[in-house]
Amino acid sequence: MESPVPEGVxxxxxxxxxxxxxxxxxxxxxxxxxxxxxxxxxxxxxxxxDQENFLLIAYIYVGKEKATYQLIERQLIAALKRLNDVKSAKT
Structure with missing residues (x-):
């Protein structure tokens, strides 16, 4: 979600x-x-x-087993890239 209140981060x-x-x-x-x-x-x-809106991001872990840090990192990088693509497509 985008937050209309400029909080800086x-x-x-x-x-x-x-x-x-x-x-x-x-x-x-x-x-x-x-x-x-x-x-x-x-x-x-x-x-x-020039962007005044900042993002409200929620990551919800839905797996049933403990994942390694490497797996979590790889999936989070992919999610950030997708989020960045969506964010840049809106402008």
């Missing part, structure tokens, strides 16, 4: 289902992996200089 939400991962340790591990992958690759989301 994109806002990110990471969610892991309690239904699939009963232990908080497992949920936190997956959230940390997603956050680190996003932190290292957030620069791929280019922002246009």
């Amino acid at each position: 994109n806002q990110i939400l990471f969610s892991v289902s309690k239904k699939n991962f009963k232990r908080a340790v497992d949920r936190n591990l997956l959230r940390r992996r997603m956050f680190e992958a996003y932190r290292l690759h957030k620069h791929t989301l280019t922002s246009l200089p």
